[in-house]
Amino acid sequence: MNEFIDGMGFEEVKPKKVSEVIYEQIREKILSGELRAGDRLPTEQELIEQFQRSRPSVREALRMLESRNYITIARGSGAVVNKISSDGLSVLLDNMVKMQLTTLEDVMKVRRVVEETMVYKAASNRTEEDMREIDEVLEEGYNAIPNWRRYLDKSLEFNLKIARAAHDELLYMIANMVVYATKDYYVDRLSGHEEEFILEHNRNSYEEHFAIARAISEGDVEKACELNNIHLNRPYTL
Amino acid sequence: MGQKDNMFQPVETVRASQAVFEQIEGLILSKKLKKGQKLPSERQLMQIYHKSHQTIREALRMLETMGYIEVNHGGAATVCYSSDKIMQENLLDLLQHGRIKFHDIVRFICDTESRFIEGCVQNISWEDEIALDECMHYMENATTPIEHAMAYIKFHKNLIKITHNMILYIIWESFDQHMDTIKIKGTINSQEMSKSVELHSMLCKALKEKNESESLRLLIQISELYKSVLER
Numbered sequence: 001m002n003e004f005i006d007g008m009g010f011e012e013v014k015p016k017k018v019s020e021v022i023y024e025q026i027r028e029k030i031l032s033g034e035l036r037a038g039d040r041l042p043t044e045q046e047l048i049e050q051f052q053r054s055r056p057s058v059r060e061a062l063r064m065l066e067s068r069n070y071i072t073i074a075r076g077s078g079a080v081v082n083k084i085s086s087d088g089l090s091v092l093l094d095n096m097v098k099m100q101l102t103t104l105e106d107v108m109k110v111r112r113v114v115e116e117t118m119v120y121k122a123a124s125n126r127t128e129e130d131m132r133e134i135d136e137v138l139e140e141g142y143n144a145i146p147n148w149r150r151y152l153d154k155s156l157e158f159n160l161k162i163a164r165a166a167h168d169e170l171l172y173m174i175a176n177m178v179v180y181a182t183k184d185y186y187v188d189r190l191s192g193h194e195e196e197f198i199l200e201h202n203r204n205s206y207e208e209h210f211a212i213a214r215a216i217s218e219g220d221v222e223k224a225c226e227l228n229n230i231h232l233n234r235p236y237t238l
Numbered sequence: 239m240g241q242k243d244n245m246f247q248p249v250e251t252v253r254a255s256q257a258v259f260e261q262i263e264g265l266i267l268s269k270k271l272k273k274g275q276k277l278p279s280e281r282q283l284m285q286i287y288h289k290s291h292q293t294i295r296e297a298l299r300m301l302e303t304m305g306y307i308e309v310n311h312g313g314a315a316t317v318c319y320s321s322d323k324i325m326q327e328n329l330l331d332l333l334q335h336g337r338i339k340f341h342d343i344v345r346f347i348c349d350t351e352s353r354f355i356e357g358c359v360q361n362i363s364w365e366d367e368i369a370l371d372e373c374m375h376y377m378e379n380a381t382t383p384i385e386h387a388m389a390y391i392k393f394h395k396n397l398i399k400i401t402h403n404m405i406l407y408i409i410w411e412s413f414d415q416h417m418d419t420i421k422i423k424g425t426i427n428s429q430e431m432s433k434s435v436e437l438h439s440m441l442c443k444a445l446k447e448k449n450e451s452e453s454l455r456l457l458i459q460i461s462e463l464y465k466s467v468l469e470r
Contacts, residue, residue, distance in 0.1 A: 019299055056292050056295065064299050093405065098267045102403075110403065170338050170343065171349070
């Protein structure tokens with residue numbers, strides 16, 4: 001089915017390392033849901049016996065699983081399965097920017113469109129619980145106005161709460177990937193400025209977020225989108 | 239007493255392999271170690287860090303899993319920039335684990351695509367045109383809703399390519415790969431299928447003519463068609 005696009009090249013045959021095979025087996029079980037968040041993996045000794053492989057191989061596999069955030073290994077108490085979440089994606093996207101595989105401008109472009117879409121959807125799908133969480137982050141943002149780094153974090157958090165309120169799992173996944181990856185962009189843009197400028201900027205940003213949240217709360221799709229567009233068109237939008 | 243309270247700070251210990259991993263990761267991300275550059279051998283790293291063979295091997299395996307290095311069969315490690323591949327794998331994992339369905343993907347494409355394409359139609363290259371033609375050919379010959387769905391995703395993957403936005407391409411590529419693992423319910427009827435083929439083929443023509451407003455108009459029409467199918 002892929003042939004007409006991918007051609008039919010033969011791929012290099014790479015022998016798999018034992019640790020890789022163990023890694024993939026455990027990863028499969030986590031992805032399929034057979035192993036759930038909070039489940040404890042068998043002990044190292046048990047894994048050695050089950051896989052019939054050496055301790056170093058089993059350990060390597062566990063470290064690989066940990067570096068990809070599938071499990072957490074606490075000293076002395078073994079490995080616990082993590083909740084699968086899209087949180088790790090923004091780190092990878094950040095790496096891609098650092099490796100110049102993509103640019104911050106491209107990240108911003110994706111974020112803009114995703115944000116437009118989620119504001120639109122949040123205004124029609126939000127629940128009372130969503131609004132409570134949005135208002136809570138807004139208030140924390142208000143208190144953080146004097147401290148721009150903290151305000152920045154709260155502002156990004158506000159965006160993700162709106163993504164949650166859109167009630168679209170895939171949209172949230174992508175929002176979670178792009179929102180935090182734009183953090184450096186703002187840090188770069190804001191860090192050179194006078195304190196007075198940043199304070200003013202944070203106040204305006206807060207006012208706009210507040211207005212967007214109200215429109216979402218009222219279910220006014222058009223107004224929410226319009227306010228959000230104005231907000232996104234500011235040169236230092238957060 | 240107050241001063242004494244602050245004299246001793248809580249200590250956080252990091253596993254040796256983690257510390258080695260983080261140090262080399264930092265060197266790669268700050269470009270002190272560049273793409274294509276060879277890492278010292280395992281033996282040399284053992285001497286540099288004063289750590290055991292096992293610790294060094296664990297750190298190297300972690301770096302490999304994160305797409306920072308490639309290790310050849312002889313064990314020599316080279317710096318590579320593969321975060322995009324890892325990102326794609328992760329996305330696919332999430333789509334599968336989150337049981338993201340075909341209609342979720344179509345909805346996402348309908349919601350966002352025309353806004354991504356805006357301003358990009360001028361970029362369309364000769365290769366893009368060929369790729370879209372091939373997808374079109376495949377879509378025209380699709381007889382079942384499943385074949386049509388496959389062709390739809392392939393077409394839109396090649397369409398998003400004209401944005402030259404790597405992130406979008408990775409997302410759309412993961413949609414395409416995800417298609418192999420999901421069941422597609424045949425909700426689209428044959429009338430809608432031929433309407434879709436017609437609109438896509440008109441879109442192809444408009445894109446080749448670099449007619450932006452017409453391309454966007456058709457894209458929106460396609461979105462509306464699919465949204466009406468989804469709402470049933």
